[in-house]
Amino acid sequence: MSTILPLILMTIESEDDRAFMSSLYNDYYHLMYQEAYRILQNSHDAEDIVQDHLAYIIDRIDKFRKIDCCTLPFYLVMCIRRRCFNQLKKREVQQKHIAGSIDHEQFFFEYPDSDESVEEKALLHLKYEQVLEAFQSLPERIKDVLRYKYLLEMTDEEIGETLGIQKNSVREYLTRARKAVYKICEEKGYAR
Numbered sequence: 001m002s003t004i005l006p007l008i009l010m011t012i013e014s015e016d017d018r019a020f021m022s023s024l025y026n027d028y029y030h031l032m033y034q035e036a037y038r039i040l041q042n043s044h045d046a047e048d049i050v051q052d053h054l055a056y057i058i059d060r061i062d063k064f065r066k067i068d069c070c071t072l073p074f075y076l077v078m079c080i081r082r083r084c085f086n087q088l089k090k091r092e093v094q095q096k097h098i099a100g101s102i103d104h105e106q107f108f109f110e111y112p113d114s115d116e117s118v119e120e121k122a123l124l125h126l127k128y129e130q131v132l133e134a135f136q137s138l139p140e141r142i143k144d145v146l147r148y149k150y151l152l153e154m155t156d157e158e159i160g161e162t163l164g165i166q167k168n169s170v171r172e173y174l175t176r177a178r179k180a181v182y183k184i185c186e187e188k189g190y191a192r
Contacts, residue, residue, distance in 0.1 A: 007056075008055065008058065009021055009022055010027070012058065012061075017058075017061045018103065020061060020064075020065060021054075021057070021058060021061065024064070024072075025055065028072070028073060028076050029048075029050065029054075031073060031076065031077060032050045032053065032054075032076055032077065032080045033046055033050050035080045035081060035084075036049040036050055036080050036083075036084050039081065039084040040084055040087065040088070041083070041089070042118075045087065049080060049083050049084055049087065049135065050080065050141060052083065053079055053080060053083055068165070086093060094118070103146075103185055133188075134180075134181040134184035134185050134188075137182060137191050141163070142173055142176065142177045142180065143173060145159060145163065145170060145173040145177065146164065146174070146177055148162060148163075149170075149174060156170040156179055
């Protein structure tokens with residue numbers, strides 16, 4: 001249970017409003033959190049959604065006092081659902097934006113010489129969507145290295161500093177990422 005809202009409750013001037021919000025918090029916090037977690041499958045995101053909604057309620061206490069006590073739990077859950085689905089849509093748009101900003105010719109392929117591995121040559125012939133789909137299934141650490149390298153155009157040294165790894169390890173991550181993408185594409189039948 002969050003400790004932030006009880007602190008916020010102390011800032012409410014009216015004793016009646018503070019009592020109403022305390023009661024609402026104690027009675028419905030778990031219900032709202034469970035619904036948010038069910039949809040988002042992430043405890044931090046669920047907590048953020050509930051906290052945001054409770055802050056929203058504090059700003060509109062008069063309106064929420066008028067809601068019938070039998071209807072209130074249903075209304076709170078519906079509001080939480082709407083917030084969760086809005087967050088999921090926002091994430092989807094952000095991911096599409098990130099994916100759309102990736103130059104498919106530059107995404108994985110930066111080779112100073114022509115001594116490309118079999119995986120590297122095969123990746124050049126895959127469709128952008130196939131490579132992107134494979135990218136989505138990589139571990140977060142490897143995706144971060146790729147994002148920093150190809151989206152943010154950071155140097156290996158900058159990436160190493162950001163992630164707390166050696167500069168040479170960055171190159172290893174990039175090599176592993178290309179091999180992993182090729183393997184995923186091969187398993188899906190994209191690479192031949």
